[in-house]
């Protein structure tokens with residue numbers, strides 16, 4: 300209760316508190332508006348900070364296929380739009396599955412759902428789809444999500460879906476250019492999916508309709524190209540090798556296409572393709588030679604190219620240096636002096652794509668190994684001193700912990716000094732411990748045993764322990780979970 304007998308003179312001290320209080324409140328609101336806005340993806344420049352962890356119930360089903368159908372509209376070339384349907388085939392892993400939860404951290408709008416789903420709800424960047432009927436264990440289902448708009452960028456240099464208008468010589472006409480770069484969690488910015496590298500789809504079909512002056516390039520092989528009125532083309536690409544969502548790619552643009560056929564005693568007639576710009580033409584032959592000799596080296600040193608029924612291609616995109624999308628590597632620059640980068644991306648087709656990291660906490664497993672395989676290719680191509688010089692460069696900049704705590708921030712998942720440099724040196728240390736022949740045999744064994752599957756540090760350690768007696772527990776503790784570079788004396792102790 301408030302005193303009734305208040306006089307004007309007694310009210311004065313209240314005003315003294317109230318007025319400065321209101322002013323402080325206004326200052327607080329003004330200063331905090333940017334922070335309040337951060338909680339709203341529609342106001343943010345990039346979507347990566349909004350990734351929410353996987354939910355337990357997302358393991359209730361296995362994805363068997365993604366069928367993406369995109370219609371691109373470039374009439375207003377600076378403001379492209381798309382409409383898409385994303386069909387997801389899956390297998391229930393539990394009795395009585397009644398809903399499917401997908402990852403969808405996106406600015407695209409969900410219009411409706413179909414197939415076995417009859418309604419949807421979006422909450423915390425997850426898409427909850429209720430199924431028409433409960434599915435028993437091992438029963439299959441298929442849901443469709445209809446989306447439209449244009450996806451906001453995932454991260455400053457990991458775009459999710461990127462877009463630009465280019466004016467290639469000699470015509471200098473404005474041309475739309477769409478490309479994708481997903482890892483770790485950028486796939487869900489342009490299509491709803493189960494964005495978990497452990498759950499590979501057995502097949503993916505990417506269909507896109509574009510103006511007939513443009514091409515569409517994706518994973519696997521081109522199975523159909525159809526003219527549609529008025530002046531449109533529909534491209535359908537299909538891959539039938541298991542694939543993680545972060546390796547699914549969609550490119551649209553005007554490319555000059557070069558196709559070569561690669562054969563050796565292990566694989567025959569593998570198409571090697573370059574999708575490049577006219578300015579890249581003078582470098583095609585040099586880079587073809589590089590890719591051929593890398594393919595020859597990796598086929599022998601490892602196991603034959605794992606996607607031999609389809610292709611290996613490189614395509615110009617405009618994001619970070621290179622991205623090893625399965626069978627279709629994105630490259631920023633097409634120049635022979637990027638040979639090491641091209642070797643790194645090709646090596647990923649084995650480490651990363653054939654055998655995929657179980658989580659992004661251990662990105663060194665494929666980034667470190669791809670970097671080390673590049674060093675081995677360098678030794679094969681340019682000799683021991685070039686190899687030693689390369690390793691010394693890695694040693695000079697290697698530091699940090701290999702195990703990545705926060706996988707939501709792509710910059711820590713792809714921290715060069717730890718994940719790439721120290722990661723490569725870890726594989727070099729294993730090489731030194733077990734020796735030349737055994738190291739190659741161990742890599743082959745790893746790729747064969749875990750082909751089209753996922754790998755963790757535990758699995759790597761248990762495979763090594765099975766094959767070669769050594770204190771691998773101490774080794775991995777030092778290398779993976781401790782900062783800095785361990786002393787290089789592993790070959791001496793047992």
Ligand SMILES: [Zn+2]
Nearest residue numbers: 643647666669
């Ligand atoms: Zn890499």
